[in-house]
Structures are given as structure tokens and as C-alpha cells.
Amino acid sequence: MKITRVEAIPFAIPYKKPLRFASGEVHTAEHVLVRVHTDDGLVGTAEAPPRPFTYGETQESIVAVVDKLFAPQLLGLSPTRRETVHARLDRTVGNPTAKSALDMALWDIIGQSVGLPVGELLGGFTDRLRVSHMVGFAPAAEMVTEAERVRDTYGITTFKVKVGRRPYGDDVEACRSLRQALGPDVELYVDGNRGWTASESARALRELEDVGITFAEELCPADDVLGRRWLVAQSRVPFIADESATRPAEVTREILGGSATAISIKTARTGFSYSQRVAHLCEGLGVEVVMGNQIDGQIGTLCTAVFGASQRSTSARAAELSNYLDMSDDLLAEPLTIQQGMLRVRESAGLGIEIDPVKLARYRQDG
Ligand code: MUC
Ligand code: MG
Known part of the structure; x- marks a missing residue:
């Protein structure tokens, strides 16, 4: 099994009620949906929440670092080689939520491939x-x-x-x-x-x-x-x-x-x-x-x-x-x-994340 494609899709969903705290506030969930595809048709899914006041990442920086630096380093690797994946991702400092979404998407694939929940x-x-x-x-x-x-x-x-x-x-x-x-x-x-x-x-x-x-x-x-x-x-x-x-x-x-x-x-x-x-x-x-x-x-x-x-x-x-x-x-x-x-938690294999395609089309921001 090999990684063939990595997607970083920005989306925005407003909060009904913003959350306010000492280091910032959040009015809209401007997150990034990360999807990793494999040659045997599996798709792993996770999301990265930009928190500039905590980690310095923005929605744009997460999309850019995944597209430009991380995706090319992962293509062709087996999702099971997590140590190799992290050794490659860790050549870039910072960007914790971008790296973590990729990690969790890979675990989702591993769970699906062996028919077991990630937990x-x-x-x-x-x-x-x-x-x-x-x-x-x-x-x-x-x-x-x-x-x-x-x-x-x-x-x-x-x-x-x-x-x-x-x-x-x-x-x-x-x-x-x-x-x-x-x-x-x-x-x-x-x-x-x-x-x-x-x-x-x-x-x-x-x-x-x-x-x-x-x-x-x-x-x-x-x-x-x-x-x-x-x-x-x-x-x-x-x-x-x-x-x-x-x-x-x-x-x-x-x-x-x-x-x-x-x-x-x-x-x-x-x-x-x-x-x-x-x-x-x-x-x-x-x-x-x-x-x-x-x-x-x-x-x-x-x-x-x-x-x-x-x-x-x-x-x-x-x-x-x-x-x-x-x-x-x-x-x-x-x-x-x-x-x-x-x-x-869900009993399905992997993480049990199924994305609603209509909602994704409504909230995605990449045209
Ligand atoms: C929390 O526990 O601090 C607010 C800022 C942040 O980094 O996470 C949230 C919640
Ligand atoms: Mg805290």
C-alpha cells in the first residue's frame, strides 16, 4: 500500500457563539480538511485547526506546508511507516496541527486496511x-x-x-x-x-x-x-x-x-x-x-x-x-x-469519519 495523493482543503464554518479566552477568540472554524489517498483506494481523513495565537499556524500556512513540503515527502511511502513519515515531517520545524492531521489520517488508513477501529x-x-x-x-x-x-x-x-x-x-x-x-x-x-x-x-x-x-x-x-x-x-x-x-x-x-x-x-x-x-x-x-x-x-x-x-x-x-x-x-x-x-467512540474500522459531500461543497473555500 502506497500514499498516492494528499489533499489539504480549507473550509470555514461559523460559530453560533464565539469562544473567547485570554490568548484569543474564535468566531469561525477556519480549519483544513486533510485527506490522504492510497493506491488501493483507501482514504484517511483528519482536520487541522489553525491557532495562530498558540502555534503560529494559519489556514493558508497549513495548506501551503502540506501542499509544498509534506505531500511530496509522503508520496510513495506506505502509511504504516509512521517513524519514517515523522522523520521526514520533522525536518520542518513547527506546523504541529498540519503534521498531526497527516498523522491521524495515516492511522485512519491503517485501521481501515486491517478492519479495526484506530482506538x-x-x-x-x-x-x-x-x-x-x-x-x-x-x-x-x-x-x-x-x-x-x-x-x-x-x-x-x-x-x-x-x-x-x-x-x-x-x-x-x-x-x-x-x-x-x-x-x-x-x-x-x-x-x-x-x-x-x-x-x-x-x-x-x-x-x-x-x-x-x-x-x-x-x-x-x-x-x-x-x-x-x-x-x-x-x-x-x-x-x-x-x-x-x-x-x-x-x-x-x-x-x-x-x-x-x-x-x-x-x-x-x-x-x-x-x-x-x-x-x-x-x-x-x-x-x-x-x-x-x-x-x-x-x-x-x-x-x-x-x-x-x-x-x-x-x-x-x-x-x-x-x-x-x-x-x-x-x-x-x-x-x-x-x-x-x-x-x-465509533466501532467502524479506522476513525469512522464520513464526510458529507454536500456540506463540504458548501463550506470549502478553495473554489
Ligand atoms: C485551551 O485549553 O487553552 C484556547 C487556546 C488554545 O490553544 O486552546 C484553547 C483551549
Ligand atoms: Mg488550555
């Missing part, structure tokens, strides 16, 4: 994940209304609250309002996307103690090296590295340097191959992991769920899988469903 090939631990919903910036009352709606409609009882605004006390109050409205049994954690200084973060963490949060994520920049270590050393909850630890080496550096005590794994930036390395590295280091959300559409969410469910460590906690609910539409022929707070 089974990766580890097959479980077939479902508890879902955590990310609540973006809004006035506190609106954040509460959104969390209540998501809880009542989908049975979700874990919420990641975006913080990092100034004054920090407003975010603390929003968290307090959420706790008061949702009660003691709901799990809350916070993500600052580097919006605060280390000292603001320390004060916020102290004031959040009676709110009862489970984790704190990227409250201040990892580049404020000593400030961040000082903050993490005094945090009474695990401190998650997300955008500061996107590759195995960064995970090692952040954890051993005392700048984080837990890791967010996002298949959008580490695909399945590197997500597995990160998960196993974290197991070896003895730190907890959370499956994060790169503001994924349904294709990306399905990929996150497939990986998260496949490993014991990544399925232990609720995974961030619900932000696609805020999109006005999607490309998947059979939409994902969240019921009783759980999302199940």
Missing part, C-alpha cells in the same frame, strides 16, 4: 469518555447560564472555566458564581491561557480555595520561568501545562523544571503518534494528564475521543470534547452525540 490499535482501553465543557469569557451570569444549559441538555458535570482577565477578582467571582449555581458535586477547573502574572495567579489561586477547583492550567506564561516555578510550587492543585508543553521534550522540561505538575494532551497538535509518546512519558514521570480541546470541530473531537478512550491514563478524567456544540454546522455525515455526560 483498538492504540490500546483499546474503553469505548467512551466523560465530557468536560469549556466555558469561555462572558459576564458571570452568562457563564452560569451556559454551564446550566450544558449540564441540563447533555448531562455534563465537569467544566473548564476560562480565566486570565483583569482584574483577576472578576474571574474569581465568576468561578464562585458557577460553584454556587452548580453545587458541590460539579467539577470545576480553570485555564488562564497565560493571561495573568505569576503574582496575580497566586492571589487568584488563594481566593479560589474555597470555590474548590480541581486543576489550574497555564495561568501565567511559562517563559516567566522563575515566577511560574514559584507559582507552581505553592499551588495546592495540579498545575496543567497546555500550550507550554506541546512536544515530549517540552513536557520533560516543564515537569522536571517545576513549571507544571500535569499535562494537557491535544491530538490536534500531537496526532496519535506523538500523543501516545506524551501519554507514556507522563506515565513514566508520574504526572496526571487531561485530554484537551483545540477548539476542535467534530472531526477533531472524534480524534481526541478515539485517543483519549484508547489509553488508561487519558480516559481517567473527563475530556474536553464539547466545544463543537457551539458551531453552526459540521462536515461529518453522522454527527457526534453526547448523552448523560458521555461521548462514545
Whole structure:
């Protein structure tokens, strides 16, 4: 089996409700659909979400790097030779979501070729994940209304609250309002996307103690090296590295340097191959992991769920899988469903991604 063609198709689907957070905001899912074709007629599919505020990629840069650099390096290779694929892709620095979409599309082909779901090939631990919903910036009352709606409609009882605004006390109050409205049994954690200084973060963490949060994520920049270590050393909850630890080496550096005590794994930036390395590295280091959300559409969410469910460590906690609910539409022929707070992975061979051709024609942007 050989790779014969690689497609990078830009598409745009508006959000019903934009997501706002300290490092940026997303109004439209301007993603790139990646499809890898083989000589025996299989097609692997994944999506790359450009996040310029996190990785520097744009929709145009993803299409360009796939078309100009990556596709020519993959043509003629067998999809099973993932180490060779990554050795070639890694000659180009950066571009994590472009590389990851290619990686996941190759796993999709491998699963289809052997007639097994990708999750089974990766580890097959479980077939479902508890879902955590990310609540973006809004006035506190609106954040509460959104969390209540998501809880009542989908049975979700874990919420990641975006913080990092100034004054920090407003975010603390929003968290307090959420706790008061949702009660003691709901799990809350916070993500600052580097919006605060280390000292603001320390004060916020102290004031959040009676709110009862489970984790704190990227409250201040990892580049404020000593400030961040000082903050993490005094945090009474695990401190998650997300955008500061996107590759195995960064995970090692952040954890051993005392700048984080837990890791967010996002298949959008580490695909399945590197997500597995990160998960196993974290197991070896003895730190907890959370499956994060790169503001994924349904294709990306399905990929996150497939990986998260496949490993014991990544399925232990609720995974961030619900932000696609805020999109006005999607490309998947059979939409994902969240019921009783759980999302199940599909039983079909590969990833089980079937693209609706009418929707693709409507939303693609390459004419
Ligand atoms: C998150 O967990 O931070 C927002 C920025 C980003 O890189 O991902 C999202 C969610
Ligand atoms: Mg984050």
C-alpha cells in the first residue's frame, strides 16, 4: 500500500457563539480538511485547526506546508511507516496541527486496511469518555447560564472555566458564581491561557480555595520561568501545562523544571503518534494528564475521543470534547452525540469519519 495523493482543503464554518479566552477568540472554524489517498483506494481523513495565537499556524500556512513540503515527502511511502513519515515531517520545524492531521489520517488508513477501529490499535482501553465543557469569557451570569444549559441538555458535570482577565477578582467571582449555581458535586477547573502574572495567579489561586477547583492550567506564561516555578510550587492543585508543553521534550522540561505538575494532551497538535509518546512519558514521570480541546470541530473531537478512550491514563478524567456544540454546522455525515455526560467512540474500522459531500461543497473555500 502506497500514499498516492494528499489533499489539504480549507473550509470555514461559523460559530453560533464565539469562544473567547485570554490568548484569543474564535468566531469561525477556519480549519483544513486533510485527506490522504492510497493506491488501493483507501482514504484517511483528519482536520487541522489553525491557532495562530498558540502555534503560529494559519489556514493558508497549513495548506501551503502540506501542499509544498509534506505531500511530496509522503508520496510513495506506505502509511504504516509512521517513524519514517515523522522523520521526514520533522525536518520542518513547527506546523504541529498540519503534521498531526497527516498523522491521524495515516492511522485512519491503517485501521481501515486491517478492519479495526484506530482506538483498538492504540490500546483499546474503553469505548467512551466523560465530557468536560469549556466555558469561555462572558459576564458571570452568562457563564452560569451556559454551564446550566450544558449540564441540563447533555448531562455534563465537569467544566473548564476560562480565566486570565483583569482584574483577576472578576474571574474569581465568576468561578464562585458557577460553584454556587452548580453545587458541590460539579467539577470545576480553570485555564488562564497565560493571561495573568505569576503574582496575580497566586492571589487568584488563594481566593479560589474555597470555590474548590480541581486543576489550574497555564495561568501565567511559562517563559516567566522563575515566577511560574514559584507559582507552581505553592499551588495546592495540579498545575496543567497546555500550550507550554506541546512536544515530549517540552513536557520533560516543564515537569522536571517545576513549571507544571500535569499535562494537557491535544491530538490536534500531537496526532496519535506523538500523543501516545506524551501519554507514556507522563506515565513514566508520574504526572496526571487531561485530554484537551483545540477548539476542535467534530472531526477533531472524534480524534481526541478515539485517543483519549484508547489509553488508561487519558480516559481517567473527563475530556474536553464539547466545544463543537457551539458551531453552526459540521462536515461529518453522522454527527457526534453526547448523552448523560458521555461521548462514545465509533466501532467502524479506522476513525469512522464520513464526510458529507454536500456540506463540504458548501463550506470549502478553495473554489
Ligand atoms: C485551551 O485549553 O487553552 C484556547 C487556546 C488554545 O490553544 O486552546 C484553547 C483551549
Ligand atoms: Mg488550555
